[in-house]
Amino acid sequence: MPASRSRFLVAALAVACSFAPALAQNLDAISARQQLMKDNGRAAKTAAQMIKGDVAYDPAKADEVFATLHETAVKFGDYFPEDSKTGGKTEAAPAIWDKPDAFKAALAKFQSDTEAAMAKKPQDVDAFKQAFGMVAQNCKGCHQDFRVER
Numbered sequence: 347m348p349a350s351r352s353r354f355l356v357a358a359l360a361v362a363c364s365f366a367p368a369l370a371q372n373l374d375a376i377s378a379r380q381q382l383m384k385d386n387g388r389a390a391k392t393a394a395q396m397i398k399g400d401v402a403y404d405p406a407k408a409d410e411v412f413a414t415l416h417e418t419a420v421k422f423g424d425y426f427p428e429d430s431k432t433g434g435k436t437e438a439a440p441a442i443w444d445k446p447d448a449f450k451a452a453l454a455k456f457q458s459d460t461e462a463a464m465a466k467k468p469q470d471v472d473a474f475k476q477a478f479g480m481v482a483q484n485c486k487g488c489h490q491d492f493r494v495e496r
Contacts, residue, residue, distance in 0.1 A: 371433030389414040416460035
């Protein structure tokens with residue numbers, strides 16, 4: 347290989363490597379938070395079915411719904427490192443990183459509300475509907491402030 351071609355390849359490789367950190371994406375973090383949201387979606391679907399009367403109200407299922415939502419509330423904030431802003435079809439809004447205190451406060455409220463809902467242990471659909479409504483307001487607010495639609 348001619349020396350000029352060797353130098354060109356070395357230079358091209360050096361330039362490519364210099365961009366690698368900028369292109370790094372933490373797809374594991376993105377995947378983990380997407381899975382938590384899928385779990386939330388399934389829990390919310392179960393809640394809606396019980397509230398609408400599509401399935402019989404079951405206090406044990408209600409406990410599972412709130413436990414799933416609470417688990418997400420506790421874990422979710424762990425999956426937003428700086429290198430997970432893009433990629434993996436993320437719907438995370440820049441506000442998560444631009445306003446970290448507001449994001450942490452929203453997560454803390456979600457945790458508190460899911461704890462309160464679990465503690466109520468609703469025994470009938472009306473009590474469940476009230477507790478779930480309080481928790482669901484967190485979802486709506488967070489999606490408005492910290493999520494972008496894709």
